[in-house]
Amino acid sequence: MDKYFEMIRIRFLMMLAYRTNYYTGILIYSINIGAYYFLWSAIYGSKEHIVGLSMTQMTTYVAVSWMARAFYFNNLDREMAVEIMDGRVAIELIRPYNYLGMKTMQGLGEGVFRLFFFSAPGLIIVYFIFPIQFTWDPSVWGLFAISILLSFLINTELNLLTGITTFFLYNNSGLIRAKRVVIDLFSGLLLPISFFPGWAQEVMKFLPFQGISYFPSMIVTKGFSHHQALEAILQQFVWVILLFLPIQLLWYFAKKQLIIQGG
Amino acid sequence: MENVMEVKDLRKEFKAYSSRTGLKGAFRDLLTRNYKVIPAVNDINFSVRKGEMVGYIGENGAGKSTTIKMLTGILTPTSGSIIVNGMNPHKEREKFVQTIGVVFGQRSQLWWDIAVQESFRLLKKVYKVSDADYNNHMGHVIRTLDIEPLLDKPVRKLSLGQRMRCELAAALIHNPPLLFLDEPTIGLDVLVKLKIRDFLKEINEKYQTTILLTTHDLSDIEALCERVILLDEGSVIYDGALKNLQEKWSEGKELKFQFLEKVDITAVKVLTSELPVKWELEEKEQVFTATVEDSGELISQVIAKVVAAYKIKDIKINETSTEEIIRNIYEKGAV
Ligand SMILES: Nc1ncnc2c1ncn2[C@@H]1O[C@H](COP(=O)(O)OP(=O)(O)OP(=O)(O)O)[C@@H](O)[C@H]1O
Ligand SMILES: [Mg+2]
Numbered sequence: 001m002d003k004y005f006e007m008i009r010i011r012f013l014m015m016l017a018y019r020t021n022y023y024t025g026i027l028i029y030s031i032n033i034g035a036y037y038f039l040w041s042a043i044y045g046s047k048e049h050i051v052g053l054s055m056t057q058m059t060t061y062v063a064v065s066w067m068a069r070a071f072y073f074n075n076l077d078r079e080m081a082v083e084i085m086d087g088r089v090a091i092e093l094i095r096p097y098n099y100l101g102m103k104t105m106q107g108l109g110e111g112v113f114r115l116f117f118f119s120a121p122g123l124i125i126v127y128f129i130f131p132i133q134f135t136w137d138p139s140v141w142g143l144f145a146i147s148i149l150l151s152f153l154i155n156t157e158l159n160l161l162t163g164i165t166t167f168f169l170y171n172n173s174g175l176i177r178a179k180r181v182v183i184d185l186f187s188g189l190l191l192p193i194s195f196f197p198g199w200a201q202e203v204m205k206f207l208p209f210q211g212i213s214y215f216p217s218m219i220v221t222k223g224f225s226h227h228q229a230l231e232a233i234l235q236q237f238v239w240v241i242l243l244f245l246p247i248q249l250l251w252y253f254a255k256k257q258l259i260i261q262g263g
Numbered sequence: 264m265e266n267v268m269e270v271k272d273l274r275k276e277f278k279a280y281s282s283r284t285g286l287k288g289a290f291r292d293l294l295t296r297n298y299k300v301i302p303a304v305n306d307i308n309f310s311v312r313k314g315e316m317v318g319y320i321g322e323n324g325a326g327k328s329t330t331i332k333m334l335t336g337i338l339t340p341t342s343g344s345i346i347v348n349g350m351n352p353h354k355e356r357e358k359f360v361q362t363i364g365v366v367f368g369q370r371s372q373l374w375w376d377i378a379v380q381e382s383f384r385l386l387k388k389v390y391k392v393s394d395a396d397y398n399n400h401m402g403h404v405i406r407t408l409d410i411e412p413l414l415d416k417p418v419r420k421l422s423l424g425q426r427m428r429c430e431l432a433a434a435l436i437h438n439p440p441l442l443f444l445d446e447p448t449i450g451l452d453v454l455v456k457l458k459i460r461d462f463l464k465e466i467n468e469k470y471q472t473t474i475l476l477t478t479h480d481l482s483d484i485e486a487l488c489e490r491v492i493l494l495d496e497g498s499v500i501y502d503g504a505l506k507n508l509q510e511k512w513s514e515g516k517e518l519k520f521q522f523l524e525k526v527d528i529t530a531v532k533v534l535t536s537e538l539p540v541k542w543e544l545e546e547k548e549q550v551f552t553a554t555v556e557d558s559g560e561l562i563s564q565v566i567a568k569v570v571a572a573y574k575i576k577d578i579k580i581n582e583t584s585t586e587e588i589i590r591n592i593y594e595k596g597a598v
Contacts, residue, residue, distance in 0.1 A: 003391075006385050007385065010374060010377060013377050013381060014374070014376050017377065017417070018376070087370070090367065090370065091367070091371075091372045093337045093356065094335050094360050094363070094372075095360060096357050096360045096361040096389060096390065098357070255339070258338065258339070259277065259338070260338060
């Protein structure tokens with residue numbers, strides 16, 4: 001296990017090596033939160049509630065979902081695609097570790113870095129600028145913590161799955177981009193799932209995406225009751241396990257037909 | 264002695280796609296693509312004993328790197344069997360790679376953006392090396408390769424030769440009994456090259472490390488390997504002592520003369536007409552080369568005749584170089 005923790009540390013160091021990326025990241029996220037705040041103010045107008053969420057809850061939802069995104073989001077699919085396309089994956093395969101496990105740990109290192117140096121300070125800044133209300137109930141934050149960890153796992157598994165397709169498709173940048181749009185849209189980042197038409201909500205129940213952003217954000221804005229929150233976490237957990245299977249299967253075939261590019 | 268590597272009927276085929284010409288061709292390519300199956304490695308057999316240093320050589324595209332990728336468990340063979348360190352590399356990859364070290368000259372295995380010592384630290388954890396072993400073994404490696412001052416620099420700031428020494432050190436962190444080196448001396452200066460050669464010799468003697476080495480610099484092979492395996496278009500065309508190859512293919516000795524005065528080649532030819540000599544003249548430098556059989560008697564006679572007739576500016580006696588021997592073999596495509 002040691003080696004996997006060491007990898008988290010290395011990723012931390014790598015993030016520190018590129019600090020400027022990190023400052024621009026804060027800026028982009030703040031702009032996004034601001035833009036969505038003004039958009040939703042316009043939509044709410046004088047209305048108190050839309051689909052059970054107050055304007056304050058909505059603002060909190062937007063802030064929390066962007067900050068949570070900083071934690072679960074990573075570019076592992078693109079990194080894998082690059083490593084496979086230029087043949088660097090060969091180096092990964094001469095190491096006594098599990099490639100996908102290591103990739104997950106790199107994603108986690110990146111996520112933890114952003115959580116501490118990005119989301120946490122970001123949330124404090126946003127808290128003073130926009131009318132946001134946080135609960136101080138530790139059980140809610142506890143559930144939130146579990147929930148975003150599961151978000152991270154679901155999102156990472158989807159990334160690994162997309163990344164592995166590079167072995168078969170060779171150039172899958174289109175697929176990677178499509179996946180990103182689908183996740184931003186259907187995860188509830190841009191629009192809470194409860195705002196979707198009824199039939200679409202029904203369809204979403206059978207897809208893993210709402211477990212990425214909608215569930216944790218709803219938990220922290222208290223849009224979910226305690227019971228609903230537990231149910232959501234259970235559902236996330238089931239998806240983490242379900243997604244594990246196709247990854248193992250695809251990985252098995254990928255290794256068989258792997259061709260290393262370049263001498 | 265036991266075999267650390269046994270390769271039987273090993274084969275790897277690649278699909279080589281070819282594009283059709285023109286717009287119509289491009290559309291047809293979308294549906295079905297033309298391809299040919301090319302055997303990059305064509306049913307090869309060999310085995311390597313513990314402690315051997317083997318030179319694995321061949322022209323560009325002969326299949327050397329492909330073989331190494333199969334031996335290290337990266338690629339799955341199309342057919343054939345490989346047993347290395349008692350394991351099937353591809354099947355038991357994670358356990359197997361713990362027992363080997365690999366350097367790919369054209370690819371870095373250190374993390375680009377972080378200091379060399381951070382990479383080492385991670386690799387130390389990855390290979391589960393104890394602190395005592397690490398300090399003991401790596402301390403020595405770091406001193407011998409002279410990389411102490413490089414350790415706190417990020418890899419992207421190192422020169423090629425500096426990086427390559429660090430790469431070699433990284434491959435040795437777990438002191439593996441078997442080392443694969445794919446062009447480890449590519450682009451290195453003479454001093455670094457010598458340093459790396461000495462170092463490889465040293466670990467080979469000290470730990471009985473088995474080394475399989477590919478390179479296009481035959482002086483590396485001459486300095487390190489008693490045995491060579493010669494590959495041509497995916498097939499092994501020679502496997503044996505380098506010395507035998509030199510003896511068998513050596514084309515005698517070359518005597519190179521330069522004279523103080525202007526000399527005519529036909530005059531020289533007449534001078535030695537009773538002896539079995541082949542003369543050649545290199546016009547620009549006015550170097551006269553006599554190729555003779557490798558016999559002391561004959562060489563003395565040729566030199567005596569020439570020296571008696573003309574004033575000498577320079578004279579050299581050369582053996583056919585390994586480089587020439589290998590070039591001849593490549594050209595013929597057989598031993
Ligand atoms: N990914 C690939 N796809 C298709 N063909 C490949 C691939 N990799 C290698 N080949 C082919 O396999 C053959 C052997 O390649 P390999 O890299 O093993 O040569 P090599 O002996 O290492 O040559 P060099 O001395 O240039 O490094 C070449 O003809 C090459 O075109
Ligand atoms: Mg090669």
